[in-house]
Amino acid sequence: MGQAAKAAAFDLAVAPTAQKNRALAIIADELEANKEAILAANAKDIKAAVEAGISEAMQDRLLLTEERLVGIANDVRNVINLNDPVGSEIDSKVLENGMSLSRRRVPIGVIGVIYEARPNVTIDIASLCLKTGNASILRGGKETFFSNMELVKVIQVALEKAGLPAASVQYIEKPDRELVSQLLTLDDYVDMIIPRGGAGLHKMCKENSSIPVIIGGFGISHAFVDDSADLERALAVVDNSKAQRPSACNALDTLLVHEAVAPQFLALLADNMAGRVELVAEPKAYALLKEFDGVSLREAQEGDFDTEWLSYTLGVKVVADVNEAAAHMQKHNASHSDTILTNNIESAEKFINTAGSAAVYVNASTRFTDGAQFGLGAEVAVSTQKLHARGPMGLEELTSYKWVGKADYLIRS
Known part of the structure; x- marks a missing residue:
């Protein structure tokens, strides 16, 4: 999975904005075209939640309706309308030696996201990562297993229709927690881990990950x-x-x-x-x-x-x-x-x-405090730490930068 994601990230990094937007448009259309299958899968998750005695407030987080599904599809379309940060210059200057030096936004690479039981988050993460040229490995809560499997299937079909690798978005299917522990050690392939959930999940990721971790979601308001x-x-x-x-x-x-x-x-x-x-x-x-x-x-x-x-x-x-x-x-x-x-x-x-x-x-x-409310389109997480990103993580927060120096066969004296 890690190898496939890294290979997909290489292709995504150079994919033109038009191709990424085409994939997003197909995802939105496929969500609406496959609403019956998605809602049927979600009904299985809701049934299991009721039987497990999960609170009504948490059931509401799990629930997909036709109206919510249309809203999720429209959120994807909103991402299409956002500026693609990849390749944009953050700043530039000309040095005394004549070199033109700039900082240019680039994708982070492969992002692993471990998140709570909210099926809309699957689409939010996938669409923002896709727009920024990042591959993603997703692991949602077991409470939304059937919903997420159906949603990822829709995403991967759309990616292939747009000529992009299906492995650009992958999902850890087994609920085994040991697989999460394995994900946290894939530092040869994964560039960032974002855990969205409670304090226990955050603590586990910080203590066991060999990959940089951005904490998202938990905090007392x-x-x-x-x-x-x-x-x-x-x-x-x-x-x-x-x-x-x-x-x-x-x-x-x-x-x-x-x-x-x-x-x-x-x-x-x-x-x-x-x-x-x-x-x-x-x-x-x-x-x-x-x-x-x-x-x-x-x-x-x-x-x-x-x-x-x-x-x-x-x-x-x-x-x-x-x-x-x-x-x-x-x-x-x-x-x-x-x-x-x-x-x-x-x-x-x-x-x-x-x-x-x-x-x-x-x-x-x-x-x-929400990506859409802040005009970011959506969010991968709300970062509650102080390094790299803080608050709702939109497109720019899913990029890094590289230094680009241009000169006329310049050598250092």
């Missing part, structure tokens, strides 16, 4: 309601961040509330979240929230504020000010998406400068 915030409007942002799609990696995990507005805001929150979201509160917040009927409430235990909930659960804490909010976030893995809700410019700037997350917002939902 916070919202801080400042004492100057418009509380009604802040509530709408908190609701959107938490409840629009709680299984998403950019959904809100922890709400921090300035003590000066905590009584008023938590009253609004209790009414808004009643019957929908379980609130996990530290003592100050718990004392305020327990006064309200209909609230699903429990006291926070050790580790709760380090939990990426991915469900209808929200941690709540009262803090003294933006400084205590920043200290809490630093202690509890704020590396993904964080927002401050405030009308105070100084508080906003302090939050921006102290938050260690890949994406920081002022008066906006954490749910915007």
